[in-house]
Amino acid sequence: MSLLSVRDLAVSFGGTRVLEDMSFDIAEGEVLGVVGESGSGKSMTALAIMGLLPMGGSAAGRIRFEDRDLLALPEREMQRLRGERLAMIFQEPMASLNPVFTVGEQIAEVLRRHRGMDRRSAHREAISLLKLVEIAAAERRVDEYPHQLSGGMRQRAMIAIALACRPKLLIADEPTTALDATVQAGILDLLRGLRRELGMAVLLITHDLGVVSDICERVVVMYAGRVAETGAADAIFARPSHPYTQALLAAIPRLDGPIGALPAIGGVVPAPADFPQGCRFAPRCPHALPACEVGPPALRTTVSGTDAACIRVQEVA
Amino acid sequence: MTALVQAAALGKTFAGGVRAVDGVDLAIAQGETLGLVGESGCGKSTLARVLIRLIEPDAGALTFRDRDITHLPDRAMRALRRDMGIVFQDPFGSLNPRMTVGQLIAEPMWIHGIGDRAARRARVPELLGLVGLLPEHASRYPHEFSGGQRQRIAIARALATEPAFLVCDEPTSALDVSIQAQVLNLLRDLQERLGLACLFVSHNLAAVRHMAPRVAVMYLGRIVEEAARDRLFAAPQHPYTQALLSAASEPGSERRTRIVLKGEVPSPANPPSGCRFRTRCPRAVSRCAEEEPQLAEVAPGQRVACHFPGALRPEELSAP
Numbered sequence: 001m002s003l004l005s006v007r008d009l010a011v012s013f014g015g016t017r018v019l020e021d022m023s024f025d026i027a028e029g030e031v032l033g034v035v036g037e038s039g040s041g042k043s044m045t046a047l048a049i050m051g052l053l054p055m056g057g058s059a060a061g062r063i064r065f066e067d068r069d070l071l072a073l074p075e076r077e078m079q080r081l082r083g084e085r086l087a088m089i090f091q092e093p094m095a096s097l098n099p100v101f102t103v104g105e106q107i108a109e110v111l112r113r114h115r116g117m118d119r120r121s122a123h124r125e126a127i128s129l130l131k132l133v134e135i136a137a138a139e140r141r142v143d144e145y146p147h148q149l150s151g152g153m154r155q156r157a158m159i160a161i162a163l164a165c166r167p168k169l170l171i172a173d174e175p176t177t178a179l180d181a182t183v184q185a186g187i188l189d190l191l192r193g194l195r196r197e198l199g200m201a202v203l204l205i206t207h208d209l210g211v212v213s214d215i216c217e218r219v220v221v222m223y224a225g226r227v228a229e230t231g232a233a234d235a236i237f238a239r240p241s242h243p244y245t246q247a248l249l250a251a252i253p254r255l256d257g258p259i260g261a262l263p264a265i266g267g268v269v270p271a272p273a274d275f276p277q278g279c280r281f282a283p284r285c286p287h288a289l290p291a292c293e294v295g296p297p298a299l300r301t302t303v304s305g306t307d308a309a310c311i312r313v314q315e316v317a
Numbered sequence: 318m319t320a321l322v323q324a325a326a327l328g329k330t331f332a333g334g335v336r337a338v339d340g341v342d343l344a345i346a347q348g349e350t351l352g353l354v355g356e357s358g359c360g361k362s363t364l365a366r367v368l369i370r371l372i373e374p375d376a377g378a379l380t381f382r383d384r385d386i387t388h389l390p391d392r393a394m395r396a397l398r399r400d401m402g403i404v405f406q407d408p409f410g411s412l413n414p415r416m417t418v419g420q421l422i423a424e425p426m427w428i429h430g431i432g433d434r435a436a437r438r439a440r441v442p443e444l445l446g447l448v449g450l451l452p453e454h455a456s457r458y459p460h461e462f463s464g465g466q467r468q469r470i471a472i473a474r475a476l477a478t479e480p481a482f483l484v485c486d487e488p489t490s491a492l493d494v495s496i497q498a499q500v501l502n503l504l505r506d507l508q509e510r511l512g513l514a515c516l517f518v519s520h521n522l523a524a525v526r527h528m529a530p531r532v533a534v535m536y537l538g539r540i541v542e543e544a545a546r547d548r549l550f551a552a553p554q555h556p557y558t559q560a561l562l563s564a565a566s567e568p569g570s571e572r573r574t575r576i577v578l579k580g581e582v583p584s585p586a587n588p589p590s591g592c593r594f595r596t597r598c599p600r601a602v603s604r605c606a607e608e609e610p611q612l613a614e615v616a617p618g619q620r621v622a623c624h625f626p627g628a629l630r631p632e633e634l635s636a637p
Contacts, residue, residue: 037493150581180356180520185564185575207494210566237569251498253523255550255567261505262527264498268463 003028003201004049004169009061011044011053018272019044019225021296022061026169031195031202033216033233035209039269040222042205046171049203050088051078065169084114087162091174093154097146103130103157104142110164129160134190152183156190166198173205188215209252213237221245224270224280226296231306241302241317242310244281279310287316320344321382321514322368322482328376329360329367334586337363339538340377342612347481350508350515352529352546354522354561358582360538365484365518369401370394381482399429402475406487408467412459418445418470419455425477444473448503465496469503476507482514489524501527522565526550531618534558537593538585540612544619554615554626557594576634592624599633600625 002025009022019041026032036042048059051070063070065086070078082088090096098106107129108122117125123142130138133156146154155175162170172191176184192215195202204216212219213233220230221242229242240246250263267284276282278293285292291311299307302317310316322345329338337360345351355361366372368379370386379387381397389397405411412421422444423437432440442452448469459467468488475483485504489497505528508515517528525532526546533543534555542555553559560576578597583589592610595601604624612620 037495152581181522181564181566182356182560182578185566186577188566189575189577208566209494209568213568213570214566248494249568251495252568253498253501253521253527255523255526255562255565255570259527259546261502262498264502265495266499268465268496269493 002026003030003066004203005062005064006045006049007062007064009045009048009059009063011041011048011057011059013054013056013058016272017225017275019048021226022222023227024220024230026201026203028168029195029199029201030218031191031204031216033204033206033212033219034222035206035212035219036222037207037269039224039271041225042207042222043173045222046088046173046203046205050082050086050171051075052088080114083110083167084165085168086171087165087167087169088171088173089155089158089162089175091177093151093158093178094146096158097154099146102143102145103149103160107142107157107161107164110161114165125164126160129163130157132163132194133157133160134186135160150183151179152186155179155187159187159190159194163194163198163200167200169201169203171203171205174207175204176211177206177208184211191215209237209249221248224275225272226280227299227309228281229306229308230299231302231304235304235306239304239317241304241306241313242281242308243285243287243312243316245308246316247284247286287312319346319383320380321347321349322516323380324364324368324377325379326377327364327367327374327379329363329372329374330376336538336585336588338367338374339588341538341540343533343540343543345482345514345516347514348512349531350513350517350529352525352532353516353518353535354520354525354532355535356520356561356582358537358585359535360585361518361535362486364535365403365486365516368516369398369403369482369484371403396429399425399431399478400480401482401484402478402480403484403486404468404471404475404488406490408464408471408491409459411471412467412474414459416458417455418450418457418459418462421459421470422455422473422477425474429478431478440477444477447476447507448473449499463496464492465499468492468500472500472503472507476511479511480513482516483508484516484518486518487520488517490519490521497524504528522550522562523567534561537583537588539593539622541594541623542619542621543612544616548616548619552616552628554619554621554628555594555623556598556600556629559629574631574634576629592622594623599629 004026007023011019034042047053104126107126111117111122127138127142176187216233219233219236221228223244228244247265279297282288282292297309297311299309302308324343327341330336353361367374419441422441426437441455489500519525532549533540536557542558563576589596592605595605610622610624612622615621615626
């Protein structure tokens with residue numbers, strides 16, 4: 001049985017649907033990547049699961065976590081779940097940490113609230129959590145303020161806060177996007193290790209296919225508020241089937257291979273108000289037919305074993 | 318080959334003693350693109366701005382077309398600026414939202430007294446065409462365009478005075494992957510067609526590889542390695558270059574053995590003695606703390622600032 005099961009999730013703001021028909025599962029201890037460009041709906045997916053959609057946003061569909069339906073859960077229970085069973089980290093650790101409290105106090109807050117620890121044992125546990133996320137000199141760092149830490153250390157501190165209650169699922173929204181490559185590599189190694197050590201599942205939201213390829217077992221590729229392709233990471237990278245996945249992978253400059261004009265994708269990602277009736281990638285797709293504009297294509301299984309939302313997938317894969 | 322832009326021991330120290338750029342030597346020939354890579358805080362953006370004197374250097378010498386411009390007075394410098402352009406990372410912050418695209422593109426020509434009003438107006442659609450936009454876009458405002466289109470407008474504006482030297486500071490870092498390729502292709506194409514000399518600054522190694530036949534790597538205010546693209550990516554000699562390359566994640570490729578650097582980047586206000594990379598270098602010995610390595614040629618066209626250049630061995634990687 002899967003830990004998290006999302007079915008037909010849709011998110012709307014007023015009359016505008018920014019996300020629809022989103023379905024996926026995460027097993028215990030699995031790392032799933034949700035990848036897409038801006039406006040693809042990837043962050044809305046994460047926020048809908050956490051019950052943290054921005055003002056005016058509403059979610060429909062079903063989100064089952066363990067044995068609870070998150071969309072039907074009263075806010076009070078949702079609050080308890082967040083931090084205890086579900087945790088989330090964001091792109092900008094500096095914006096998520098409170099600048100006037102020490103790192104230790106911020107970790108201890110979670111421990112005292114959710115695990116009922118007293119001040120002293122929470123402080124002790126905060127130090128061991130900082131050690132768990134491999135912050136050197138944790139005994140000293142625990143009493144420092146966020147501004148005294150480097151970007152990479154701040155993100156580690158955020159992860160320590162998220163891990164305070166040993167959640168079953170960690171949602172990481174662009175956790176390394178604001179960091180340098182050498183620091184990013186360290187954070188990804190840490191997430192990989194933690195997940196092995198703690199058996200925690202990770203939902204990784206990113207625009208970076210390199211990051212996905214580095215750490216995820218399965219991938220959901222999103223485009224303009226819908227799933228374009230989903231499947232095992234190896235299969236998607238070795239043999240992408242959806243024209244969008246193919247084009248996206250081809251457009252990325254590489255560290256080896258030929259140098260020349262990059263096969264760019266023409267046009268731009270449409271805004272939610274202008275989402276096309278049919279396949280949303282059709283206006284930019286080299287394989288588009290008039291039939292593609294009729295309605296949104298359903299997911300169908302491809303030769304490489306992935307599922308792609310493309311009516312021509314048998315021909316173009 | 319004579320250099321269009323040349324820096325000799327160029328330096329810039331900010332208030333508080335932050336040595337953002339310290340003793341940089343580099344040359345860019347007419348029509349050549351040099352890539353400059355490094356992580357945040359290494360001084361690459363400062364160096365890019367110092368090269369066109371958007372930031373004043375306070376050490377060393379800077380020449381442009383064989384003329385020393387290190388201390389050129391403002392008035393003379395202004396005349397020279399039509400020969401230099403810059404494209405910034407954020408096309409939302411670099412275009413005045415109250416000007417139309419046509420005004421934005423014509424403004425540099427107006428400032429430099431190029432042509433009369435009619436001639437400038439006639440040149441706008443040409444420049445729009447050059448960057449893949451349409452003549453009717455001239456009457457619109459920046460907010461009506463997407464990020465990629467705005468970056469095209471910024472490029473058209475930078476090219477309006479027909480500069481010989483174009484600085485591109487992370488020009489695609491704020492753009493989506495599918496748009497990044499369009500803008501990189503455009504820049505490559507323009508560079509070739511117009512014979513521009515270009516400094517392409519980025520933290521993205523793969524993008525730099527794509528754009529620049531020669532690449533310099535910066536760490537804590539200094540250039541640590543410089544080589545032809547093929548050489549740099551195939552056989553990096555400086556330990557830092559190797560670490561940087563090993564950290565890059567590429568979709569679908571086998572995960573490389575990562576060189577995990579210890580510690581954090583030291584403060585540029587108080588850099589380590591000797592080699593600046595030594596506090597994080599798996600190969601550092603006592604000599605590295607005492608003597609600062611200078612850029613020296615280790616292979617034809619490959620210069621490295623390291624006392625012990627060469628590929629790191631597996632046993633060095635696993636060292637604590």
